[in-house]
Amino acid sequence: MDLRVSPYLFISPFFLLFAVFGLFPLLYTVWVSLHDWTLLGGNQGFVGLDNYVRLVQDEKFWNSLYNTFGIFLIAVIPQLLLAMFLADTLSRRIRAVNFFRMGLLLPYLTSVAAVAIVFSQLFGTQFGLVNYALGFLGIDPINWQGGTLSSWAVIAVMVDWRWTGYNALIYLAAMSAIPRDLYEAASIDGASRMRQFWQITVPMLRPTIIFTVIVSTIGQMQLFTEPVIFGDVSGGTQGQFQTTMMLIFEEAFRFNNYGYGSAIAWMLFMLVVVISALNALLSSRIKGA
Amino acid sequence: MTTTLTPPPGAVPEPAAPGDTPAAKRRRKRKNEGSTGVREATPLTYIGLSLTVLLSVFPLWWMLVVASRDSAAASARPPYMWPGGNLLENLERLFANSSANFQLGLVNSAISSTILALSVVLFSSLAGFALAKLKFRGRNAAAVGVVLTMAVPVQIGIIPLLMLMEWFGWRGEITAIIVPFMVNGFGVFMMRQYCIQAIPDELLEAARMDGCSTFRIYWNVVLPALRPAMVVLGLLTFMTQWNEFTWALAVLTPANPTVQLAINQLNQSAYSRDFALMFTGSVVATLPLLILFFVLGRQLIGRIMEGAIK
Numbered sequence: 001m002d003l004r005v006s007p008y009l010f011i012s013p014f015f016l017l018f019a020v021f022g023l024f025p026l027l028y029t030v031w032v033s034l035h036d037w038t039l040l041g042g043n044q045g046f047v048g049l050d051n052y053v054r055l056v057q058d059e060k061f062w063n064s065l066y067n068t069f070g071i072f073l074i075a076v077i078p079q080l081l082l083a084m085f086l087a088d089t090l091s092r093r094i095r096a097v098n099f100f101r102m103g104l105l106l107p108y109l110t111s112v113a114a115v116a117i118v119f120s121q122l123f124g125t126q127f128g129l130v131n132y133a134l135g136f137l138g139i140d141p142i143n144w145q146g147g148t149l150s151s152w153a154v155i156a157v158m159v160d161w162r163w164t165g166y167n168a169l170i171y172l173a174a175m176s177a178i179p180r181d182l183y184e185a186a187s188i189d190g191a192s193r194m195r196q197f198w199q200i201t202v203p204m205l206r207p208t209i210i211f212t213v214i215v216s217t218i219g220q221m222q223l224f225t226e227p228v229i230f231g232d233v234s235g236g237t238q239g240q241f242q243t244t245m246m247l248i249f250e251e252a253f254r255f256n257n258y259g260y261g262s263a264i265a266w267m268l269f270m271l272v273v274v275i276s277a278l279n280a281l282l283s284s285r286i287k288g289a
Numbered sequence: 290m291t292t293t294l295t296p297p298p299g300a301v302p303e304p305a306a307p308g309d310t311p312a313a314k315r316r317r318k319r320k321n322e323g324s325t326g327v328r329e330a331t332p333l334t335y336i337g338l339s340l341t342v343l344l345s346v347f348p349l350w351w352m353l354v355v356a357s358r359d360s361a362a363a364s365a366r367p368p369y370m371w372p373g374g375n376l377l378e379n380l381e382r383l384f385a386n387s388s389a390n391f392q393l394g395l396v397n398s399a400i401s402s403t404i405l406a407l408s409v410v411l412f413s414s415l416a417g418f419a420l421a422k423l424k425f426r427g428r429n430a431a432a433v434g435v436v437l438t439m440a441v442p443v444q445i446g447i448i449p450l451l452m453l454m455e456w457f458g459w460r461g462e463i464t465a466i467i468v469p470f471m472v473n474g475f476g477v478f479m480m481r482q483y484c485i486q487a488i489p490d491e492l493l494e495a496a497r498m499d500g501c502s503t504f505r506i507y508w509n510v511v512l513p514a515l516r517p518a519m520v521v522l523g524l525l526t527f528m529t530q531w532n533e534f535t536w537a538l539a540v541l542t543p544a545n546p547t548v549q550l551a552i553n554q555l556n557q558s559a560y561s562r563d564f565a566l567m568f569t570g571s572v573v574a575t576l577p578l579l580i581l582f583f584v585l586g587r588q589l590i591g592r593i594m595e596g597a598i599k
Contacts, residue, residue, distance in 0.1 A: 006503035010419035011431055013412045014472045018438055021469035025446030025453060032449060089338060092330045101590055102582075103342030109582045110349060112532045113549040114571030117556050118348045121355075121564060127364030129351070165345060169590060222444055225534040229553055245444075245535070252448050253539060262448050269445045276440060 026269065033263040039256035051263035061264060063239055064247040065271075067152070071227075071243065072220040075156035080212060083164050084205070087171035088197055101172075104165030115158055116229030123154045145231060151241040158226040167212050174208040175201060210283040214276060221272050224249070244268050349575070356568040363564035379569040386555070390544065391570060394551030399577075401467050401547070402530040406523040412472035413522060417480025418511050422493060423503070432481065438474035447539055454540055465540045466533065466547065476522050483518040484511070517588065524585050528578055548574045 033051050036044040055061050090100060107115070122129050123144040131141040144150045178201065186196050202209070224245040227235055233250045235242025242250075244264065252261030355363045358373035384392050419425070420432050450469065451460070459465040488511060496506045512519075537547045543554050552570035555563070582589070 002502050004425070007419045007423040007425035007428070010415040010423070010503075010507070014416045014435070014474075014477055015431075017412075017469070017472050018474070021450065021453070022438065022441070022443040022446070025449035026441065026443060027446075028449035028452075029446050032452075086338075086341060089334055092334055094330045094334065094338075098587070098590075100338050100342060102586055103345050105586070105590060106349065106579075106582070107345050109528065109575075109578045111549065111552075111571065111574040111578065112534055113552050113556075114352065114575050115348070117552060117567050117571050118352050120556075121363055121568075122348065122351070129368055132366065132368065161345070161348065218440075218442055222442055222535075228534075228538075229556060232557065248445075248447070249535075249539070252451075258448050258452070265445045265448060269442065272442050272445070 029262045029266050029269070032258055033260075033266050035259050037257075037259035037262070039258060044259075047259070051260050052267075054260065055263050055267065060239060060242070060247060061244075061267075064235075064242050064244040067148075067235070067239075067241055068221060068223060068243045068245075070148075071152045071155050071159075071223060071241070072217070074152055075159045076213070076216045076220060078156075079160045079164050080167060080209070080216070082160070083167035083212075084171050084202070084209075086164070086168040087175055088201060090168065090172050091175045101169065104168055106165070107162045108166045110162065112162070112225045113229055115162055116226045119154065119158045119161070119226075120230050123157075145236060146240075148238075148240040151227075151230070151236055155223070155226050155230060155241060158230075159220070159223070163216075167216075170212060171205060171208060174205050178204045207283075210279070214279050217275055217279065218272060221268065221275070352568050352571050352575070355564055356572045358565060360563050360565040363568070375565065376569070379565050380573070383566055383569045383573070386566065388543070389551045389554045389570070390546055391548070391551045391573070394546040394548040395573070397463050397466075397546065398531055398548040401463050402527045404467055405470055405530045406527040408471040409473060409476045409526040410519045410523045413476030413480045414512065414515055414519065415507065416472070416477045417482075418484050418488075418507055418515075420477070421481045421484035422488065422490070422511075435474050435477045435481070439478060444535060447536065450536075451539055460540055461542050461545055463541075463545070466530075466537055470530070476526070479522055480515065480518060483515060487518075488514050520585060521588055524581060524589055527581065531578060 034046060034048060036047045036050075038044060086104065090097065090104075094100065121127075123131075125131065125141055125143045125145065128144070130144075134142070142150055144154050182200050182204075183196055186200060191199065222245050223243045227241050227243055228246060228249075231241065233242070233246045233254060235246050245268070248261050248264050248268070251257050251264060354369055354372050356372075356379060357376040358369060359375055362369055362373065383389070416435070420428060420435070454460045454465045457464075459468070492510060492514075493506055496510050501509070532549065533547070534549045534553075537550055538553075541547065541550060543550065546554065552567060552574055555567045555570050
């Protein structure tokens with residue numbers, strides 16, 4: 001009796017909680033998105049695909065996708081490259097290696113809201129330290145929040161500051177599993193450090209790189225905290241840094257439009273699924289090659 | 290997702306093309322590679338790393354500098370680079386500020402993070418143990434199911450989740466930021482992996498022979514063996530919850546905030562921004578995580594790195 005029942009008892013809290021608070025809301029999003037559904041009025045009736053028709057024509061939706069992908073690209077690519085170089089550096093014979101590791105992980109341990117507030121000040125137009133420093137180079141103050149690319153850059157810096165060290169540690173771990181004699185052989189053949197990095201380290205890290213790319217992609221598609229604290233859910237005067245997650249928030253909790261917000265949420269979900277599938281496909285291709 | 294979580298490198302590197310480096314450079318390089326193939330650090334390595342650590346630490350240092358001075362300090366030219374003497378005064382102002390409810394935010398964050406750390410550790414170790422060591426019908430499907438839940442971005446179901454909280458009458462209450470997250474796929478997965486490698490079957494069989502029930506085996510044999518993994522999972526969960534912002538912003542109100550919402554409130558509500566106050570709030574919000582990190586950081590680093598190769 002005990003042997004038969006207890007395994008199910010042990011796993012049931014996880015599956016029950018996930019079903020109620022994870023799976024149900026996700027699926028119910030589809031149902032809500034097919035209705036005219038407001039906070040105060042509740043369900044105002046079935047409207048079929050109306051919300052989706054509106055969404056395809058909604059410039060704010062396309063703008064939010066553009067911002068989400070834009071920030072993703074300028075944040076994640078430098079971040080992962082930098083993390084790899086850092087890991088490569090840390091994998092040398094080094095004194096005080098734990099000091100450096102902890103130093104790099106410190107940002108990951110910082111409260112996200114605090115990061116966003118401090119960086120918003122650092123990148124302030126009038127009183128920001130960054131503009132002050134740029135002044136010494138003869139560069140006029142930049143209105144960081146005002147422009148599209150400049151606001152993206154600030155948000156990317158916040159994201160990268162927090163996550164680069166974390167990813168570097170993951171790469172470092174994977175690097176420690178690469179056989180040393182590969183490097184030895186390569187250096188006897190006269191391969192430069194750069195060449196060794198690109199032709200030994202990077203290919204050997206491929207599975208780990210794919211892993212970090214997937215994790216970063218899923219995370220970045222839902223980017224929210226940093227841009228919200230940098231501005232608010234509308235993402236700047238022209239929505240120049242409003243991400244899709246922020247738009248969902250604005251529609252659902254500022255305009256109280258649950259139905260339309262759910263339609264956007266479901267589109268974002270599908271997008272994440274498609275991108276993850278593409279990632280998986282791509283990575284199996286690369287592995288096969 | 291499944292395959293990427295269990296990487297190790299299997300790819301064979303392409304052979305290095307014949308050297309096109311100048312001979313002098315080559316010689317210097319070879320001197321740097323020790324006979325073991327572990328490369329020596331050069332002064333440049335240390336300069337580069339120190340610079341990176343400086344960049345990592347500077348925003349935190351700046352946070353402390355402004356938090357310990359008056360409000361004008363954030364815009365002083367040239368900027369202050371050293372803490373002043375106003376930290377205590379700023380702390381007093383912070384806790385007296387009625388619009389932020391900072392104190393309540395701290396208490397709420399501490400309670401919810403602690404409860405979640407305990408419950409995630411408990412439920413994850415239960416499920417992880419069952420999936421790793423007990424035989425039952427549907428075990429493999431359940432294990433796959435756990436991994437799949439990790440790949441699903443559940444935050445996107447935020448609108449119905451909020452409706453659910455309204456139905457339960459939990460909107461604005463901290464139960465809303467606790468109950469939905471009492472367990473997660475990552476925790477179960479991590480505990481399962483750890484059980485597989487750390488707990489020998491013989492140990493469980495011996496306990497069974499002695500007449501232990503399954504729960505007693507879990508409690509008296511498995512849990513003690515899982516302690517290192519439990520510490521790290523608890524720490525990670527605590528940190529994640531302490532830093533959670535999106536869901537708290539949706540479901541809680543400024544009257545009953547978490548610490549993250551409270552500092553955001555300082556950021557949004559001020560007419561002329563009181564940087565000293567905002568930065569003091571940021572210091573207080575970060576401090577518990579830093580303390581935890583200095584106590585348990587080594588284990589955390591070890592686990593992050595281990596997680597990458599296992």
